[in-house]
Amino acid sequence: MAHGAGGKATAALVEGVLLPAFASEALDELADAGTVDGSLAMTTDSFVVKPLRFPGGSIGELAVNGTVNDLAVVGARPLALSLSLILEEGLEADVLRAEVAAIAGAAEAADAKIVTGDTKVVERGHADGMYVCTTGVGRRDPRATLSPAALRPGDRVLVSGPIGAHGMAIMLARGEFELGATIESDTRSLWPAVDAMLDAAGPALRCLRDATRGGVASALNELARASGVAMLVREAAVPVDPMVAGATEILGLDPMHVANEGVLVAVVDPAGADAALQALRAAPGGERAAEIGEVRTEPGGMVLVETGFGGRRVMDQLVGDPLPRIC
């Protein structure tokens, strides 16, 4: 299960088995999306979340927003989506209709057309109702000059909103523990936030990452490795809703490792950082965007967290899978 969790085991699978076989420049960048030709980006994701519906969203919205967001963070405006459904025999028609409506609504909100699709059916007991695979094609915005290798010491690190909501919403929706309240998933299209930042700070944006599986911690570790730099994150500056903080504490999790479905990490040249932050705050769902840290020189490839008491610890990628099947 850990190989699907977005942490170290996933990285080993991707870098050890998949990349060598498919030798392709587009893959080697390890970005959230690849390149079809110069101006088109392409990304794909399968969604296997349990349960299918949860407070704040459903598998259909995740499938659209997750794919749209993988395009957005490489600076590509979503154009077209494909939709492939693997349905479990006996799935209720109303459940299918609800997800089809959720997919259509999310695609319309994200201004992306569904242009092609496929359905397969597998026997009862397989596929947990439905799995959804969405692939997106987007046009790279000429204002964007993003690369995971572009980080420089002194760059500022931003997040677009409070972290950890999606993962904890799923855990609560599964009834795995009681909390006397509801946490809503943060699933949303991040293109409006990216669009606003490109307008405000264009070439000052070094790199963006969608902080999904493995959370903000995995996104930062991937960037630190790709650029050979260090990151310092000030824990007290990271926005976390009190309910999410409480839930992660009960479960012994760090919210930095919990998946988001509508939060991005932005690394920005200091000259553009304030403008980018203001743009994020003015975008939908970005009211609580914050600067959470900065890029340093040493120790290269690592992420350090400065706690509220002034101590520092290494914040590694997720190991194992405390939150399986969250997207």
Add this chain to the structure above:
Amino acid sequence: MAHGAGGKATAALVEGVLLPAFASEALDELADAGTVDGSLAMTTDSFVVKPLRFPGGSIGELAVNGTVNDLAVVGARPLALSLSLILEEGLEADVLRAEVAAIAGAAEAADAKIVTGDTKVVERGHADGMYVCTTGVGRRDPRATLSPAALRPGDRVLVSGPIGAHGMAIMLARGEFELGATIESDTRSLWPAVDAMLDAAGPALRCLRDATRGGVASALNELARASGVAMLVREAAVPVDPMVAGATEILGLDPMHVANEGVLVAVVDPAGADAALQALRAAPGGERAAEIGEVRTEPGGMVLVETGFGGRRVMDQLVGDPLPRIC
């Protein structure tokens, strides 16, 4: 299960639930691929075949060739593929490596780059080892002017090779009956065959279809409905390998309803039919390509078969699913 079989129930699901929700010009054509912008085509497919490996191929080759072929039959040269894997917890590393190698080999043979990917892991007992979702983007060839609504009475109907091999290969590989011999799947990239036909007959090609789930019968019925024409197929002219003919007879199946993974149907203006047929025969795997029938006026929207004895019967789309999970 019938909703996934490519026949009438699939058509009801697609046309009754999916199309109305996603109102999109690209989808309304009901072609094998949609349009991203003027010159780019996009298609997606999930593969859930059991077993994962079978004589003549494996799920990895199917996943690449199936997607490449959906592009080829809309006249689009494959450019880029995405690959999304849903893996079952506990899947043996060697099985994964073998499929990754099969995918890489098929992509190279089809001259299509894998530019982006995703992996998810689900618990033991789900996903039957692995499901594979591939999405392809291709560039529409300017020589191609294909449309399912373009058929005219008098047009000739061609198939690119012997039919029914893939579906029967899977049935035999499952050990569901004994036949004292092996049938190999016909999985292959059809782009070389399409490329050759475009060269030889360009504008005379009315429409092409990849005869996968639901077989040649479903492909012809879809075209007859889309153009409001009739089709007459001469049963004796349809190439079927003796082993496949024997196996379908034992199971009470019509080979016209059995899935292919490397056979296309071409409808061609009579002026270009001979050139197209010669081009097919010179393409890899096309040695036994044949003209099997023609387009008529009446009865509109239907496919008729002329038997060896001169009788005629209606050849409908597949109803139910005698061959589940064949791709």
